[in-house]
Amino acid sequence: MMRPMFSRCASLRSVSTQTSRTLLGSWHSARSYSITPETASTSKPLDIDPSKLVVEKTTKPGPLKKPEELIFGANFTDHMLTIEWNKTTGWLEPHITPYQNLSLDPATCVFHYAFECFEGMKAYKDKQGKIRLFRPDKNMERFNKSAARIALPTFAPTALIDLISKLVKIDSRFIPEQRGYSLYLRPTMIGTQKTLGVGAPGSALLYVIASPVGPYYPTGFKAVSLEATNYAVRAWPGGVGDKKLGANYAPCIVPQREAMSRGFQQNLWLFGEEEFVTEVGTMNFFVALKNKETGQKELITAPLDGTILEGVTRDSVLSLARERLAPEGWKIEERKYTMAELDEAASEGRLIEAFGAGTAAIVSPVRCISWKGKLVNCGLQEHEESGEIATKMKNWIEARQYGDDKHEWSYVC
Numbered sequence: 001m002m003r004p005m006f007s008r009c010a011s012l013r014s015v016s017t018q019t020s021r022t023l024l025g026s027w028h029s030a031r032s033y034s035i036t037p038e039t040a041s042t043s044k045p046l047d048i049d050p051s052k053l054v055v056e057k058t059t060k061p062g063p064l065k066k067p068e069e070l071i072f073g074a075n076f077t078d079h080m081l082t083i084e085w086n087k088t089t090g091w092l093e094p095h096i097t098p099y100q101n102l103s104l105d106p107a108t109c110v111f112h113y114a115f116e117c118f119e120g121m122k123a124y125k126d127k128q129g130k131i132r133l134f135r136p137d138k139n140m141e142r143f144n145k146s147a148a149r150i151a152l153p154t155f156a157p158t159a160l161i162d163l164i165s166k167l168v169k170i171d172s173r174f175i176p177e178q179r180g181y182s183l184y185l186r187p188t189m190i191g192t193q194k195t196l197g198v199g200a201p202g203s204a205l206l207y208v209i210a211s212p213v214g215p216y217y218p219t220g221f222k223a224v225s226l227e228a229t230n231y232a233v234r235a236w237p238g239g240v241g242d243k244k245l246g247a248n249y250a251p252c253i254v255p256q257r258e259a260m261s262r263g264f265q266q267n268l269w270l271f272g273e274e275e276f277v278t279e280v281g282t283m284n285f286f287v288a289l290k291n292k293e294t295g296q297k298e299l300i301t302a303p304l305d306g307t308i309l310e311g312v313t314r315d316s317v318l319s320l321a322r323e324r325l326a327p328e329g330w331k332i333e334e335r336k337y338t339m340a341e342l343d344e345a346a347s348e349g350r351l352i353e354a355f356g357a358g359t360a361a362i363v364s365p366v367r368c369i370s371w372k373g374k375l376v377n378c379g380l381q382e383h384e385e386s387g388e389i390a391t392k393m394k395n396w397i398e399a400r401q402y403g404d405d406k407h408e409w410s411y412v413c
């Protein structure tokens with residue numbers, strides 16, 4: 001029978017770093033993270049402790065891709081961060097090891113009941129060569145909310161930020177220096193208990209991998225066209241659409257492929273008989289329009305009612321809009337709005353622009369939306385690929401990400 005993983009880790013805590021390095025070395029051939037159900041016993045919540053970090057550097061550094069050859073999520077850095085948790089001990093010592101496969105028993109609960117959540121964030125190199133994270137506290141807060149919703153353990157946000165900083169420094173050669181390039185970080189947590197019983201996992205693995213990425217629009221913005229989707233639903237009240245669970249993403253691929261087969265890049269997810277506009281693809285959605293009665297310019301996005309992911313970019317756009325657009329007379333609103341309202345604004349020439357907002361692209365301008373057999377034009381001229389607000393937001397946010405605009409949102413590693 002396989003020896004329970006947690007006991008091996010627990011004994012590691014008391015041995016010297018030298019010995020634990022030796023043990024670690026032997027793990028790499030067949031690293032099993034699955035543990036047997038009986039390890040889930042009494043709870044002793046040791047938090048993540050960055051001071052216990054064990055680092056094992058690769059002896060085979062990988063090649064660097066040319067920046068122009070980078071494909072999103074296809075290449076990874078030399079190292080990864082792993083931290084195991086079990087119900088008995090809490091969080092075990094963190095490890096930075098060479099990037100490697102995970103070995104998991106086929107009965108591990110993540111494969112059967114989708115005990116998985118993740119984050120998407122980026123590290124940037126500034127003009128001085130310093131590495132910066134963008135609002136990592138927001139990602140950690142959301143990561144903890146996602147984990148808690150699926151009975152996975154939570155952790156001290158600052159501890160994981162500290163460890164991610166160490167990982168990105170070790171792999172800093174992978175962060176391209178050019179503007180628009182960055183290191184995409186994927187913190188992930190999975191339930192690792194070996195059981196087909198449906199219940200809270202008694203063990204978990206938190207890991208972070210990193211992938212160098214280029215600009216979403218290497219040759220400048222390209223406005224996208226959307227299909228308003230009402231036959232499939234991404235999220236619903238009381239559901240988990242506001243959490244970053246892997247299980248929310250797979251079911252969206254078939255509707256996206258259907259939209260693509262009809263010539264539209266993404267789904268605009270509508271909800272309910274009223275056809276409330278919620279999100280676009282895997283981004284939050286913003287519209288700028290003139291109020292029908294007052295003529296005042298409004299920047300609108302759906303409220304965080306449980307069906308909308310709390311995007312870090314969404315929050316950044318709202319905050320910048322309140323800081324910089326509101327004084328120019330704009331009204332910034334988090335409220336429900338319908339596809340019919342957008343259509344009416346478009347037909348009356350009041351729809352100024354629309355864009356998605358998310359970490360991958362920052363903003364993604366929208367040209368038109370297919371709805372009820374017609375194309376709703378979102379305000380761009382034929383020769384334009386982006387509206388004024390989307391362009392400003394991209395520049396303002398990028399300035400803070402790369403540390404040109406010194407701001408508390410930027411965390412120096």
Ligand SMILES: Cc1ncc(COP(=O)(O)O)c(C=O)c1O
Nearest residue numbers: 282283284309311312313358359
């Ligand atoms: C469903 C969904 N909405 C919105 C977002 C945008 O979130 P963020 O700005 O934090 O990247 C994402 C991005 O991951 C997403 O998956």
